[in-house]
Amino acid sequence: MSILSTENLGHTFSDKWLFKDLTFGLQKGDRIALVGINGTGKSTLLKIIASKIIPQEGNVVFSKDIKVGYLDQEPDFTGLLTIADFIYTLNDAVQQLIRAYESMIHSPNPDQQKLEKLIDQMTVTDAWNIEQKIKTILTRFDIIDFEQKIANLSGGQKKRLALAKLLIDDPDIYILDEPTNHLDIETIEWLEKMLISGQKTLLLVTHDRYFLDNVCTEIKELHQGKLYTYKGNYSYFLEKKAERALMDASTLEKNKNLLRKELEWMRRQPQARGTKSKARIDAFYDLEEKTKNSASTASLDLNVKVSRQGNKIAEIHHLSKAYHGLNYINNFSYIFKKGDRIGLAGKNGSGKTTFLNLITQEIKPDQGQIILGETTKIGYYKQGGFPFQTNQRVIDAVKEVAEYIIMEKGETISASQLLTHFLFPPEKQFGLIEKLSGGEKKRLQLMRILMDNPNFLILDEPTNDLDIDTLNILEHFLMDFPGVLVLVSHDRFLLDKLTNQLFIFEKGKPITIYNGNYSDYRLTEETKKNLFKEIPEKTIIEKKDRTLDKKKISFKEKIEYEQLEQEINTIEAQIKNKTKEMNQTTDHQLLIDLSKEIEQLTTTLDQKSNRWLTLAELI
Template identity: 60%
Template sequence: MSIISTEKLSHSFHDRHLFNDLHFGMQSGERIALVGINGTGKSTLLKILSGIIQPDQGTVVTERGIRVGYLPQEPDFSNLNSVEDFIYSADNKQQQLIKEYEEVLKNDPSNVERINELTDELTALNVWEYEYAIKTILNRLQIHDFKKEISSLSGGQQKRLALAKLLIDEPDVYILDEPTNHLDIETIEWLEKLLTSGNKTVLLVSHDRYFLDQVCQEIRELDRGKVYQYKGNYANFLEKKAERFQSEVASADKAKNLWRKELEWMRRQPQARGTKSKSRIEAFYDLENKSKGPATNQKLELKIQTSRQGSKILEIENAVKSFDGNEIVSNFSYVFKKGDRIGLAGRNGTGKSTFLNLLTNSISPDHGRIDIGETTIIGYYKQGGLDFTDNQRVIDVVKDIAEHIDMGKDGIITASQLLTLFLFPPEKQFGLVSKLSGGERKRLQLMRILMLNPNFLILDEPSNDLDMDTLNVLEDFLDKFKGVLVLVTHDRYLLDKLTDQLFIFDGSGEIQIYNGNYADFKIEQSEIEASKNQKGSKKDSTPTPVSEVKSKPKISYKEKLELDGLDNLISDLETKINMLTEKLNNTSDHKELSDIATEIDNIKSELDQKTERWLELSELI
């Protein structure tokens, strides 16, 4: 039985029909990805299922008592002031107790009587684990200042705040619209584990293929108002979709041949037809629709000339950059070479954007030098988006760069012709930029940058707001791009496919240069971590039988020993936490309370690390 489903769902947007008589159902424990090109109605369907908007026709049916959590692309924080106002729900007693407990400890630590009362209440409601889970989520999503005004947060911070609240509330159904936007890779990998633990019911829209493959068991495509279901991962979806398309083309060819015969019959019949012929006439018009075959979406064309590149491209020598006394880039040197394809990796806030601003001369280093070659033309695709005024038309934004564009072997074309290649038809070219969707603005921004014919391309999160089809075209273009590519992205698939070298930022100012892509780096890091964990343990000197070598399991013998040891260690840590919690409840001494709470936090942090390692090793079995 479906935990959430629709009945004869129909909806239009700006007088355009998105879907009609749509059926969509989910059962408990299903994890589903919804895909489709921009404009097909994916976000609209998520909003309808979440109860945010009402459909034109039809209903959404949910199992009684089911709580649906919804993460929009652009969260709405109206009528809310601070971060804590949003995080701690007024109608959630547990969350309000945790909020008060944290406030008393911070602002009135000498009020032992109230601390004891709150401690008793938290213990009675068994809230300590819940409090730890809340802190873990907030820390992972880099939310620390609870008193901060929401209006002062950036778009990325607001999206992370909305995601944190959803995860804290633990709904029965998770409906997520682009949940990986504004998250760094480490946080995305943590989110994958969180969503796949337990028996969560998840429906999400995402352009991140690795994320889709890790989280979802099924892909549903929304195409021309219909939903097509595909079991398995994204690669399987592409294969089955191609088979479906070929099948529809073959069916259309058969229908077309039959339609021609029926057309002759229609032309031969007198105007006054009997009742018996009416059914055949209706069948003729139905056949006419079938003969048209599957619709083919117009495809984006990226054919831009790359400027000639000289021997000197860009050189960094002993560059140093600090803000407020914190060294963001520390004594870094590098000479860019022809064909460099470099990915920037590291958590949010570790200095990647500062580094890009140094490369583009937006800011200057405090010490050292950055020299750009005379023939180097930098194209910088910024994460912030396109700058425009409310009265600017699409065609004007392009003509600000050039009215004619050199396409190399394809000759010179006008700005209007280039816009058409980028899927902006004439009616959109003379419309306002402010009326474009987020994905269309990103496409327009990309077009403006490529018009410069750059030979040094910097892309900061290019996959945000782009649909899969546009992203695939961009990948193909970048794969063949002959200039230098510097890529910042949370999309691990893009990073693996398009780069062969990494600059790794750890927040200390040091930038590690790694030869290889992100997948190579993760494998190497896992091996180093495993080696550290196993150091000092007793080595197994027993020779491995040949039969075992031929059928080697996914988990090694040493990893199995480590996994067995983690079971006991995790159990011991949980016992220590329980003992300390009991001790916490039976003391009124303020200093002792503070010491015990600190010790519990430290053990919980260690428990979190060991549990993550246990999950990693368990997945190998």
């Protein structure tokens, strides 16, 4: 039985129907992702289902006493002063009790009698478990100072605060619009585990392809005002969508052939003749509309020219930068080479954006220097977007950069033609930027940067708000990009595909360089943890006894020790190869098989590594 259902939903934007006659339901435990290109109405549909806006047609029906939680892309905190005002719901007696207790224990001179009374009430209402849950979730999102003013928070901090509150409240239905934006990778992986526990019901929009695979069990694609349902995760969706695209192409070709015949029939008929079949005329116009809609599907083209790059690209010498006494960059040196594809990994606040601002010389280092080559041309895609006037038209924002642009093969095209390449049709080109969706604004920002033909591309969270189709095109462009790429992204899929080297940031520690992509790095870290697990006490005593007895290693054990070294190297290489194979396939069954093989290999690696450590102790 559905706990939520929509009935013939329809909504318009700027005199155009986003969707019409949408009917579907949510069952308890469903984990559904809504996908589609920017501007199709995904966020609008979520707002309608969350009762934030009223649809122009149809309605949404909920089962009795269903509690819905909604995460907006830009959460609203109107009327709230501090974090505590938002976290502790006014009409929730237990949460208000916890707030009173927290306020009392942080008071310089608490009233002991009142405090004891609060402690008793906390025990009676079982508020201690809820308090622990609240603190665990908030700490995970780096929310510590509950009296901090909400107005002083950044956009990313506000989004994390809203998501934390949603997890604390644990509604019956989670409606999430881009939940992974502004989260670091470790927090995303933790969030995945939270959302798949306890049979939660989810309806979400996200561009994170690993997140879709790990969390969602059903995909709904919003395409040209209609919903297409795929029972499976994202990998399954890709497979079935490709099949549907082939069928659509075949149907389109048949419709075009039929339309030509019907058009000839329409032309042959005398204008005043009354015997013409009305049904056939209606069928002609219906076919014409279908063919026109199918043919209107465009594709994004990112083939802009890249500036020539000399031998000297950029050099970093003994770079240091500190804030409030904490070193974020400490005596770091690196010489960029042609073809460098570097990902920056680390928790939020560890210094990644500071590092990018130092490279682009937007801020000055405390020590050291950055030397750019004479031909190096940096393109910097920032998280915050670019500023624009509220009354500025899309085409004017492009013409600010250039009236004409040189493409990859040398041809010159106008700003208007380039906008069409980037999926901005004429009606949007002459519309106001403020009317664009969040993803369309990001796509416009990316276009402005690429127009300048950079050969050193810096992308700071480029995936935020972009639809998956645009991400796939961006990914293919960046794979072929001949210049230097420096990428900050919480999108593990993108990091795996596009980088072969990582700069690892840890707050207060020097930057470390890792050769490999993100999955390689995580696998290495997990292997290290397994290698250095705490050895059981019995094993420790046995090793001490052997040391005291000065037992020598036997010839057979020496041979075993040498063989184990080779076997461990072979298994590590196998795990690495199979991980790469996983990153390069979308075959659902193959992904499952590879995952099982990697799990078995990791178990074998642990066993052999422990034996190797035992023999190493003897030597």
